[in-house]
Amino acid sequence: MEQNGIVCSVVIHTDQKKEELQKALRALENQTAGFPGSTQVLLIEDRGGEEQHRRCADFREKHGENVLILSGSAVSALKELRKYVRGCYVNFSGKGDYWDADALRLVMKAISALPQGSDRAARKAGDSAIPEDGGPENISETCPEIITCRREYHGKRRGFVGAGDRNFRKSHLCKTDKRPKEVLYDLSSSFIPASLLTEEESALQAGAAERQTLIGRLALRTGRIRYLREAVCHVSDVIPERGAWDFLDRRDEYFSYAKAAYSGMIECSRKYCGEVTAYAQNFILGDLQTRLKQPLPSEMSREERTAYRELISGILAEVEDLTIVQSRLPLPYKAYALHLKYGDRAFPQDLLLSRIPLQIRMLEERDGMLHLEGVSAHRIPGENREIRAVDTVGREWNPLCTGNSHYDRKGMLGDLAQQGIWFSLDLPLKGDTVYRFRISDSMGNCAWMPLKLQKWSRLSGVENSFFLCGNRMVSREENGIAVSSGNLYAAWRAARKRDRSLKKLEKPEVLRIRKRAAGLKKRSKKRPIWLVFDRAYRAGDNGEALFRYLMKSDAKQSREIYFVLNADSEDYERMAKAGPVLKYGSEEHLAYFLAASKIISSAADQWVINPFGKDRKYYLDMIESDFVFLQHGVIQNDLSGWLHRGNVNIRMMVTSGEREYRSVLDGNYGYDESVVKLTGMPRHDRLRDRREKLIAFLPTWRKDLAGTLSDRAGERKYSESFRETGYFRFYDGLLHSPELLEAMERAGYRGEFHLHPSLRSQLRDFHSNSLITVGDDQMDYSDIFARAALLITDYSSVAFDFAYLRKPVIYTQFDSSDIEGRHIFRQGYFDYERDGFGPVVCDLKTAADTIVRFLSTDCAEPELYRERVDCFFRYHDRRNSERVCREIIRMEDAAGPRPGKHYFTKI
Numbered sequence: 001m002e003q004n005g006i007v008c009s010v011v012i013h014t015d016q017k018k019e020e021l022q023k024a025l026r027a028l029e030n031q032t033a034g035f036p037g038s039t040q041v042l043l044i045e046d047r048g049g050e051e052q053h054r055r056c057a058d059f060r061e062k063h064g065e066n067v068l069i070l071s072g073s074a075v076s077a078l079k080e081l082r083k084y085v086r087g088c089y090v091n092f093s094g095k096g097d098y099w100d101a102d103a104l105r106l107v108m109k110a111i112s113a114l115p116q117g118s119d120r121a122a123r124k125a126g127d128s129a130i131p132e133d134g135g136p137e138n139i140s141e142t143c144p145e146i147i148t149c150r151r152e153y154h155g156k157r158r159g160f161v162g163a164g165d166r167n168f169r170k171s172h173l174c175k176t177d178k179r180p181k182e183v184l185y186d187l188s189s190s191f192i193p194a195s196l197l198t199e200e201e202s203a204l205q206a207g208a209a210e211r212q213t214l215i216g217r218l219a220l221r222t223g224r225i226r227y228l229r230e231a232v233c234h235v236s237d238v239i240p241e242r243g244a245w246d247f248l249d250r251r252d253e254y255f256s257y258a259k260a261a262y263s264g265m266i267e268c269s270r271k272y273c274g275e276v277t278a279y280a281q282n283f284i285l286g287d288l289q290t291r292l293k294q295p296l297p298s299e300m301s302r303e304e305r306t307a308y309r310e311l312i313s314g315i316l317a318e319v320e321d322l323t324i325v326q327s328r329l330p331l332p333y334k335a336y337a338l339h340l341k342y343g344d345r346a347f348p349q350d351l352l353l354s355r356i357p358l359q360i361r362m363l364e365e366r367d368g369m370l371h372l373e374g375v376s377a378h379r380i381p382g383e384n385r386e387i388r389a390v391d392t393v394g395r396e397w398n399p400l401c402t403g404n405s406h407y408d409r410k411g412m413l414g415d416l417a418q419q420g421i422w423f424s425l426d427l428p429l430k431g432d433t434v435y436r437f438r439i440s441d442s443m444g445n446c447a448w449m450p451l452k453l454q455k456w457s458r459l460s461g462v463e464n465s466f467f468l469c470g471n472r473m474v475s476r477e478e479n480g481i482a483v484s485s486g487n488l489y490a491a492w493r494a495a496r497k498r499d500r501s502l503k504k505l506e507k508p509e510v511l512r513i514r515k516r517a518a519g520l521k522k523r524s525k526k527r528p529i530w531l532v533f534d535r536a537y538r539a540g541d542n543g544e545a546l547f548r549y550l551m552k553s554d555a556k557q558s559r560e561i562y563f564v565l566n567a568d569s570e571d572y573e574r575m576a577k578a579g580p581v582l583k584y585g586s587e588e589h590l591a592y593f594l595a596a597s598k599i600i601s602s603a604a605d606q607w608v609i610n611p612f613g614k615d616r617k618y619y620l621d622m623i624e625s626d627f628v629f630l631q632h633g634v635i636q637n638d639l640s641g642w643l644h645r646g647n648v649n650i651r652m653m654v655t656s657g658e659r660e661y662r663s664v665l666d667g668n669y670g671y672d673e674s675v676v677k678l679t680g681m682p683r684h685d686r687l688r689d690r691r692e693k694l695i696a697f698l699p700t701w702r703k704d705l706a707g708t709l710s711d712r713a714g715e716r717k718y719s720e721s722f723r724e725t726g727y728f729r730f731y732d733g734l735l736h737s738p739e740l741l742e743a744m745e746r747a748g749y750r751g752e753f754h755l756h757p758s759l760r761s762q763l764r765d766f767h768s769n770s771l772i773t774v775g776d777d778q779m780d781y782s783d784i785f786a787r788a789a790l791l792i793t794d795y796s797s798v799a800f801d802f803a804y805l806r807k808p809v810i811y812t813q814f815d816s817s818d819i820e821g822r823h824i825f826r827q828g829y830f831d832y833e834r835d836g837f838g839p840v841v842c843d844l845k846t847a848a849d850t851i852v853r854f855l856s857t858d859c860a861e862p863e864l865y866r867e868r869v870d871c872f873f874r875y876h877d878r879r880n881s882e883r884v885c886r887e888i889i890r891m892e893d894a895a896g897p898r899p900g901k902h903y904f905t906k907i
Contacts, residue, residue: 009087036066094188096236144193155237332418520595633797680880809838
């Protein structure tokens with residue numbers, strides 16, 4: 001039994017930040033189970049400083065013999081630590097981790113519920129309850145269980161995220177031979193039977209490969225993992241524990257990691273189970289998927305690449321084909337793993353054939369036909385496959401398939417794991433039929449493709465969902481799309497079935513919103529509804545500029561036009577004076593969104609095109625609006641990965657210059673002249689030059705630095721690691737540069753620093769000084785463009801607005817060498833050195849010196865950059881809003897009135 005009533009022993013390394021160590025110790029003291037009570041704490045001192053040592057000594061003095069302070073050199077191996085562990089279960093906390101207040105009580109409750117003869121019997125005298133002679137008979141019902149807790153991340157990622165969280169849908173016992181896909185990788189959030197440590201040679205301060213192998217080996221030995229959903233471990237995301245992530249940029253670790261983690265797991269499985277079990281195979285595949293996706297380091301020689309491929313091929317040879325096919329690997333990497341396993345030999349392609357889905361992104365009526373577009377994964381290198389649509393009587397249609405690099409998937413060797421295919425297809429809407437999709441290979445094998453209805457497919461996973469195309473009804477059948485009569489009675493019956501399905505959801509707000517939207521849709525046949533956005537929490541961009549124009553134009557006489565904004569936005573009252581405003585996220589806003597014919601926005605983020613979040617599937621059949629993208633700024637880089645029509649489905653896009661216009665049409669965006677319009681941006685109509693002795697610092701954001709999205713309105717959480725980034729150090733250094741501040745004071749200039757809205761949560765990290773003010777993100781862009789005499793930015797498109805006023809720009813591109821891999825764009829047609837509206841600087845000193853030089857000329861714009869501005873923009877006549885409005889109306893007129901459709905609401 002446990003010694004002196006100790007049930008759990010928690011091991012904490014003191015070599016971590018003092019605030020993290022303090023939080024971990026305080027979390028133990030706050031446990032509802034009582035502390036120390038039945039808990040022992042072992043503090044392992046490695047390289048901690050005097051302050052950590054003093055804090056640990058105070059903690060031991062406060063809590064007595066339940067706390068031990070051990071030297072890391074004295075207990076370097078787990079079996080050496082074993083003699084100090086008094087609990088029957090032990091946890092090895094990671095750096096920056098701490099326990100939820102109720103976690104240990106729940107763990108102890110789970111331990112107390114274990115049958116006698118399992119964990120507690122195994123605790124006697126340090127004996128292992130599991131024989132060491134190998135063989136599957138060693139795993140029995142009396143083996144102790146590993147108890148693992150749910151991980152809630154703090155740091156870069158936040159919340160219950162990660163692939164492992166799906167194992168916590170409910171608290172349950174997993175027997176690894178019965179549920180081999182429920183793989184456990186996380187040591188720091190698990191409690192291990194102490195009896196299992198007796199024979200463990202692993203180092204206490206183990207590397208990622210050893211820790212990975214340890215938890216896998218222990219899971220194999222016990223064969224039993226108890227998942228506790230309610231017990232939570234708060235895990236730091238600063239130091240990842242998933243091994244494959246640790247060494248992706250260190251070539252010397254690739255071989256050692258694979259041998260220790262993968263080959264080691266195979267050896268353990270044979271030793272303890274007599275074979276390479278399905279659990280061991282899934283353990284390897286789950287960790288290996290990161291390796292399969294990530295290109296090998298460029299420093300690897302050809303010989304090293306060949307040797308590594310052979311090593312991975314040998315490991316995959318121990319994994320059964322069916323295990324690979326049924327694993328949680330993404331489909332392209334299942335094929336890639338089989339390709340690596342078989343090498344030059346052909347692998348059995350038919351294993352994957354029935355699993356290749358057809359991803360339908362768009363499903364709508366177009367010119368009397370049922371129009372489909374989407375992504376197909378049917379072309380995997382080494383095999384020629386074809387897809388066809390087949391109706392009930394056997395008639396076939398071939399889709400138009402074109403390669404699209406946005407949907408390519410590459411493997412670790414830089415070769416294609418899957419060729420991205422964008423398909424389009426028009427099917428007849430006449431007659432009652434069901435369309436299914438068949439895939440076939442060169443060997444004569446064929447299968448029906450499973451359908452994934454996504455994005456704008458108008459059909460969802462909700463039972464009995466349908467939509468109407470004139471007098472035809474489109475609904476979902478098993479792996480097919482059905483077309484049937486859409487007469488009034490048939491539509492009424494279908495609506496009744498759908499509404500009964502919705503009622504079962506116990507989501508009354510869905511029914512209310514749908515009912516209100518149905519009434520609005522009927523009203524909108526006479527007066528179409530337009531919704532205009534900037535950001536959910538602020539106005540001041542192209543949306544506001546166009547909205548103000550619309551409120552004074554004839555367009556509002558025959559349309560209902562609303563601006564959408566958070567109720568607590570500082571701009572709400574100001575915009576309400578300009579015209580009607582809907583509160584973002586309200587039921588009123590959601591109902592109007594469903595009834596709208598046009599969604600017009602300067603942002604193209606998910607919170608604009610999908611304000612419903614995860615509930616969108618309940619409304620898909622009612623969404624018919626066209627998305628008009630006013631843009632947040634001029635497109636200067638390649639944004640096709642973000643704005644491709646398969647991701648955003650823009651029906652009209654605004655551009656400002658001929659080169660920008662051509663870059664979208666000729667690029668991989670998927671749009672033609674009917675969508676892309678050269679009108680100029682509405683906000684340029686409001687630009688005025690009232691320059692003062694002011695420098696504006698307006699850098700853009702970085703995708704890898706922005707905190708995680710906290711809600712569907714685009715708000716991001718604060719990132720605790722932001723102050724350690726090169727971005728912060730550069731701009732903080734520039735704002736407080738002594739040379740710059742001295743020159744500004746001498747020239748009579750002051751400055752304003754504003755972060756991009758996507759980094760607004762990090763404003764607290766920057767501080768004003770006597771000359772430069774750190775402003776909030778509620779600024780009016782047109783106002784600061786008017787007042788500033790010089791703009792300092794990096795890659796932001798605000799440079800175009802500023803240059804539009806013939807004012808000078810300085811590009812501070814300190815991270816130009818790696819920006820493409822860390823943000824949402826790739827290099828496009830615009831070269832900052834060749835085409836930019838000012839000099840490009842790449843380090844802090846040069847940036848400060850260049851600003852000082854401009855100050856010496858009172859920020860006069862050199863003639864070279866003025867000529868570039870004149871050549872770039874098509875219009876300078878302040879009639880951009882008028883042109884945008886005219887194009888929207890032209891698009892609306894071309895579409896004609898909406899056909900009569902039924903949205904039955906009696907539920």
